[in-house]
Amino acid sequence: MHGNAAGMSYDVSETRGNGKRGETSGERPQEKGKRFYNYDAAFDLEKEIRMQVRGRGMEIEEEEDEYFRVAHYLHTSRGIPLTSVCQKSKLCQPIQWLPQKKKIMEYRNKLVLAPMVRVGTLPFRLLAAQYGSDITYGEEIIDHKLLKCERRINDVIGCTDIVEKGTENVVFRTCDEERNRLNLQAYIAGCKDVAAIDVNMGCPKAFSISGGMGAALLTKPDLIHDILTTLKRNLCIPVTCKIRLLNSTHDTVELARRIEKTGVSAVGVHGRRVADRPRDPANWTEIATVVDALSIPVIANGDVFQHDDFQRVRTVTGASSVMVARGALWNASVFHPQGTPIEVVKREYVRKSILWDHDIKSTKYTLKEMIMHYTSLELPEGKAVTKSESLADIARLYGEEKYYESINTKRHRVLLDHSIL
Numbered sequence: 001m002h003g004n005a006a007g008m009s010y011d012v013s014e015t016r017g018n019g020k021r022g023e024t025s026g027e028r029p030q031e032k033g034k035r036f037y038n039y040d041a042a043f044d045l046e047k048e049i050r051m052q053v054r055g056r057g058m059e060i061e062e063e064e065d066e067y068f069r070v071a072h073y074l075h076t077s078r079g080i081p082l083t084s085v086c087q088k089s090k091l092c093q094p095i096q097w098l099p100q101k102k103k104i105m106e107y108r109n110k111l112v113l114a115p116m117v118r119v120g121t122l123p124f125r126l127l128a129a130q131y132g133s134d135i136t137y138g139e140e141i142i143d144h145k146l147l148k149c150e151r152r153i154n155d156v157i158g159c160t161d162i163v164e165k166g167t168e169n170v171v172f173r174t175c176d177e178e179r180n181r182l183n184l185q186a187y188i189a190g191c192k193d194v195a196a197i198d199v200n201m202g203c204p205k206a207f208s209i210s211g212g213m214g215a216a217l218l219t220k221p222d223l224i225h226d227i228l229t230t231l232k233r234n235l236c237i238p239v240t241c242k243i244r245l246l247n248s249t250h251d252t253v254e255l256a257r258r259i260e261k262t263g264v265s266a267v268g269v270h271g272r273r274v275a276d277r278p279r280d281p282a283n284w285t286e287i288a289t290v291v292d293a294l295s296i297p298v299i300a301n302g303d304v305f306q307h308d309d310f311q312r313v314r315t316v317t318g319a320s321s322v323m324v325a326r327g328a329l330w331n332a333s334v335f336h337p338q339g340t341p342i343e344v345v346k347r348e349y350v351r352k353s354i355l356w357d358h359d360i361k362s363t364k365y366t367l368k369e370m371i372m373h374y375t376s377l378e379l380p381e382g383k384a385v386t387k388s389e390s391l392a393d394i395a396r397l398y399g400e401e402k403y404y405e406s407i408n409t410k411r412h413r414v415l416l417d418h419s420i421l
């Protein structure tokens with residue numbers, strides 16, 4: 001049997017007992033490799049969390065989310081065996097053993113930040129969310145890499161890191177704030193920290209194709225079926241995929257129908273073929289044909305450059321959700337009806353990069369893309385970003401040195417508190 005808290009699944013079969021408080025009290029003796037938990041202690045802890053959450057004046061739904069969040073945090077960070085879950089309306093009643101709960105994510109009527117390698121990292125995802133993106137895709141991460149990683153709670157920065165084992169190389173960084181809207185693009189992954197998993201079936205780069213990934217999958221419908229059904233069977237969060245158009249509309253529709261049958265929650269359709277270049281116009285009409293053929297939500301992608309384009313794509317394609325990549329990269333406030341001047345957006349991005357101690361290479365890459373779109377890297381700002389070697393340099397350049405210092409002072413204090421220094 002599997003219990004579930006906040007999208008995380010863990011085995012409770014060895015701890016189940018008869019599920020009634022009082023009848024399973026106390027640590028039970030160890031038995032042949034089995035672990036037994038102290039049910040009373042777990043129950044009391046849950047009760048306490050519930051009462052604390054109740055006192056915060058939240059709506060019932062929010063309360064429930066918050067409860068799961070705290071329970072999840074305690075379980076994952078401290079290994080506290082929260083093996084039981086009291087049902088919402090039956091606070092403090094005998095422990096209920098809930099069946100595995102699949103998380104649901106709504107994919108209709110959403111403004112979506114597309115996956116972008118090197119760009120779709122934590123600061124940029126939070127930036128997009130701040131301006132109105134409902135769902136943010138992380139950059140694609142290859143399953144082999146994730147499999148070599150371990151999950152670490154980073155108390156100093158206040159985030160969760162997926163780090164290559166035996167190194168300090170952060171492959172993926174996330175925080176609680178984005179957990180309910182983050183769609184991680186990966187081929188296989190754990191589901192503790194994200195709201196959904198997406199499979200990249202559109203990347204036309206030689207690196208992807210030669211590794212049998214990205215657009216290479218488009219010609220292998222049986223493999224697509226296997227991957228998606230396996231993920232669906234094993235994950236307790238929604239699974240989606242992102243495809244490109246095939247050579248004929250008929251083939252695209254056939255593939256999309258096959259994908260729908262796997263039970264995925266939504267499919268992203270980038271309105272270009274594999275051979276198309278980014279400058280070729282996205283074919284919204286062909287996306288419309290896919291939308292017509294499916295019942296699951298289709299997320300239309302391609303050529304949204306200003307806020308009004310979201311509505312244009314909706315009108316032409318019939319898709320209620322729309323995904324944007326370059327339009328957001330150039331100015332993340334594309335998600336907001338009024339928009340925000342790029343100078344303000346860049347500064348906000350710099351602050352978020354400082355706050356989340358973002359990798360300098362990726363910070364520079366993203367800033368340079370923003371600069372190049374509006375001016376040139378040959379002008380003073382572009383040259384200075386190119387020359388920057390650290391976040392401190394970037395902070396100075398954008399007049400954020402005080403912010404940089406204050407964040408670093410706070411971190412220093414946390415390190416002292418943890419007696420790490």
Ligand SMILES: Cc1cc2nc3c(=O)[nH]c(=O)nc-3n(C[C@H](O)[C@H](O)[C@H](O)COP(=O)(O)O)c2cc1C
Nearest residue numbers: 114115116117139140200270302303304324325326
């Ligand atoms: C910098 C950059 C990185 C990208 N990385 C990914 C990726 O990791 N996974 C993916 O499926 N598509 C990736 N794409 C493609 C976009 O998600 C999107 O499908 C494409 O750019 C079309 O959308 P647009 O016309 O709004 O730019 C990337 C695009 C850009 C510009």
